Amino acid sequence: xxxxxxxxxxxxxxxxxxxxxxxxxxxxxxxxxxxxxxxxxxxxxxxxxxxxxxxxxxxxxxxxxxxxxxxxxxxxxxxxxxxxxxxxxxxxxxxxxxxxxxxxxxxxxxxxxxxxxxxxxxxxxxxxxxxxxxxxxxxxxxxxxxxxxxxxxxxxxxxxxxxxxxxxxxxxxxxxxxxxxxxxxxxxxxxxxxxxxxxxxxxxxxxxxxxxxxxxxxxxxxxxxxxxxxxxxxxxxxxxxxxxxxxxxxxxxxxxxxxxxxxxxxxxxxxxxxxxxxxxxxxxxxxxxxxxxxxxxxxxxxxxxxxxxxxxxxxxxxxxxxxxxxxxxxxxxxxxxxxxxxxxxxxxxxxxxxxxxxxxxxxxxxxxxxxxxxxxxxxxxxxxxxxxxxxxxxx
Numbered sequence: 001x002x003x004x005x006x007x008x009x010x011x012x013x014x015x016x017x018x019x020x021x022x023x024x025x026x027x028x029x030x031x032x033x034x035x036x037x038x039x040x041x042x043x044x045x046x047x048x049x050x051x052x053x054x055x056x057x058x059x060x061x062x063x064x065x066x067x068x069x070x071x072x073x074x075x076x077x078x079x080x081x082x083x084x085x086x087x088x089x090x091x092x093x094x095x096x097x098x099x100x101x102x103x104x105x106x107x108x109x110x111x112x113x114x115x116x117x118x119x120x121x122x123x124x125x126x127x128x129x130x131x132x133x134x135x136x137x138x139x140x141x142x143x144x145x146x147x148x149x150x151x152x153x154x155x156x157x158x159x160x161x162x163x164x165x166x167x168x169x170x171x172x173x174x175x176x177x178x179x180x181x182x183x184x185x186x187x188x189x190x191x192x193x194x195x196x197x198x199x200x201x202x203x204x205x206x207x208x209x210x211x212x213x214x215x216x217x218x219x220x221x222x223x224x225x226x227x228x229x230x231x232x233x234x235x236x237x238x239x240x241x242x243x244x245x246x247x248x249x250x251x252x253x254x255x256x257x258x259x260x261x262x263x264x265x266x267x268x269x270x271x272x273x274x275x276x277x278x279x280x281x282x283x284x285x286x287x288x289x290x291x292x293x294x295x296x297x298x299x300x301x302x303x304x305x306x307x308x309x310x311x312x313x314x315x316x317x318x319x320x321x322x323x324x325x326x327x328x329x330x331x332x333x334x335x336x337x338x339x340x341x342x343x344x345x346x347x348x349x350x351x352x353x354x355x356x357x358x359x360x361x362x363x364x365x366x367x368x369x370x371x372x373x374x375x376x377x378x379x380x381x382x383x384x385x386x387x388x389x390x391x392x393x394x395x
Contacts (some may be wrong), residue, residue, distance in 0.1 A: 030253030048258030052321025063341030091272025118316035123301030143170030241285030262311035292327035318351035368394025
């Protein structure tokens with residue numbers, strides 16, 4: 001029998017197809033916790049490094065058009081103008097009513113302390129641990145936050161699939177839950193699986209059989225039920241909203257597929273539409289009262305290069321963007337200190353320069369929703385963080 005291959009060594013043996021495994025896990029985790037307060041916080045980890053410059057586009061600014069020749073940018077290419085400086089990618093057009101209602105905001109040019117090595121695993125670990133370095137850290141900032149809330153009624157948390165989520169790892173207990181839906185495999189993951197198995201005829205044949213059975217099962221389900229089974233991400237959104245309408249106050253899960261080294265124009269549209277569906281599903285399912293007390297925040301391990309590569313994609317960068325949405329968001333704004341895009345403005349002359357720490361924004365959101373003491377946020381939840389002035393992200 002072949003030896004067990006760890007997640008990290010598995011990725012190391014598959015460099016031929018890049019970082020698809022870390023960026024596009026086949027099954028993503030979700031977790032919940034109840035709390036004594038009445039507001040709701042949802043954290044969505046976008047695995048693979050979302051290109052903030054493509055999602056929230058500083059259209060027409062010096063340095064952007066000259067570095068992106070095939071990626072369509074700006075209102076003339078279907079993006080939605082936000083404030084005359086930034087435009088929202090058309091893939092998230094479904095969220096524009098929330099922007100108009102003041103329930104959608106963005107934070108640009110933000111990042112974790114992670115720099116230069118550009119590893120998905122290390123970047124994700126630092127993002128989810130909430131520390132300067134993931135070395136020796138075995139718990140996540142959201143779990144540490146829950147442990148600091150006085151009178152916490154710790155309901156069991158729920159995790160989807162076989163992959164752990166460091167964000168919620170720690171003393172708070174978790175249980176597993178899986179949506180009643182067929183899991184979708186991204187094109188990158190499909191390529192990874194086929195490449196790894198092409199040298200092993202038995203494994204390749206088994207994988208082909210499983211793919212055919214899955215496709216046949218989904219087709220039969222559509223014939224019998226009159227509809228295709230909902231995607232796993234929508235099932236997660238529905239389950240999350242249902243829980244948050246009840247006792248749960250905290251939800252966390254991840255969405256993969258953001259590692260777009262090639263064909264970004266097509267992949268970004270599809271992946272953003274998926275994210276938009278998740279958000280609108282949660283809003284509709286929660287109802288106005290609960291939605292009005294909710295902040296959904298998306299975070300990603302790092303950004304992408306300013307310059308488009310030779311395969312119509314972007315490579316691993318540094319600063320990126322956060323998306324904030326919900327009835328408790330002070331929206332209709334793009335937050336952050338814009339660094340500029342001329343070559344002299346860039347980090348190492350290749351990436352968007354980080355001007356804020358993503359942990360600081362998360363900390364202010366927690367304080368705005370829950371009222372946790374600033375000293376606790378800076379020493380326990382995000383050890384070593386020095387929070388900036390309050391940007392006022394929460395109403």
